[in-house]
Amino acid sequence: MSDPLRPTLPELARQALSSVQRGYDLLAPKFDHTRYRTPDSVLDATARALKTLGPFTDGLDLCCGTGAGIHVLREVCSGRTAGLDFSTGMLTEARYRYATAPGFGPHWVRGDALAPPFRPGTFDLVVSFGAFGHFLPAERPRLFTRVREVLREGGTFAFPMAAPPRPGTAAYWTLLGFDAAMRVRNAVRRPPFVMYYRTWPLAEVHRDLIEAGFAVALHPLGELGRREDGSPRCRLLLATKR
Template structure:
């Protein structure tokens, strides 16, 4: 592994957050899988393509990209050792032989110039400490005409999970944890910033389109509430409260989520994101 520039995110994703995502990869895929087809379609992956998956986590989109390029290869890059261990194990179990994984920082990883036909990311590109440096490095890794496709959250208020967590104001110190513009989930929520960052990184023909998908967050309202409160933002809030307050928060969040149950019970929440595409000139 080469030098890590994004040290804050490396620490986070090799600690409790990375362990949580690795342990619950199937649950997170149930939340986010609705974006897989739009993302991979936008990348234009064909049978012999070489694909780079940025912030690949436990490797779901890497494996799907590899299946779309049976004569090619998909490489997943992530900072998180726990999630990459799960990615390698799952690829072996599924028999996806043309997917591999490496731990590294997209800002500094020494990609071979022009070695990929496409780069994709499902919710992995918002955590760059220096987005221009990261996307510049990614652009150099793409061949001329190579395509970048990524999914990132749009405005926080248009995402049901944020609305659910915001319902706890008055019980927990929710504050503005979903503030755009910082390294984190909503750092690319402003389309103008996305276009400016990619232009500065040398990309052309940038497009930002809205995509929406429902994800399954729990088998019922109580299960979904427990899962939300076990995420990074949820743990941060719950760790600052005493047990009676935590119990009140669980009850309030369960109540908020009940209207989101499907007829068979599972809770589904709507996510609104940007599908960003760009080309290396």
């Protein structure tokens, strides 16, 4: 039986034919019941890894959506927490989720990750989960530069990166097909809906972070499983402001 809490196929199609911002406004009430929400296992593994690297005071969840990443910040930060997103609908859901949260609640900010409305050096920690497919490769240097600006000296930019599927596997062809369909959609319809799964390879992300002024390290999240060759299925990328 279909789950009434999950978006229907027509609702997903309507989202995909909208702009990114409008699409997420439409999807927001049901977003947490889709597979697009970052799994709790990834959030918990990230929090455990960051606890060994702190302490952190103030933290930002970049492209926070409905606020799943705030769970991580509340686990590892002793000061203020904030979530930044450009979708009013997603922020509305986030505010509702944390309306009765004990203690000092998160500060929700509507804005563009490429031009975050914060003073330089505001945060010790910036995290992000599942949002980077919405940025084109040419936008990475600007995004990383802006993140570096809002971090304090020695601050950390952290986000999980899953190992890419091996060529020839079902997952590989699924992601390749999705990206191809999205490119066709954006070639024939405006406004574009930017969402690609294969545009953030580790080597290029590492290079752009170094050029933006970060020192980069990888922390394996072994509890999320390993591939046949023994390598972790997911790593936490840790970029430290130099």
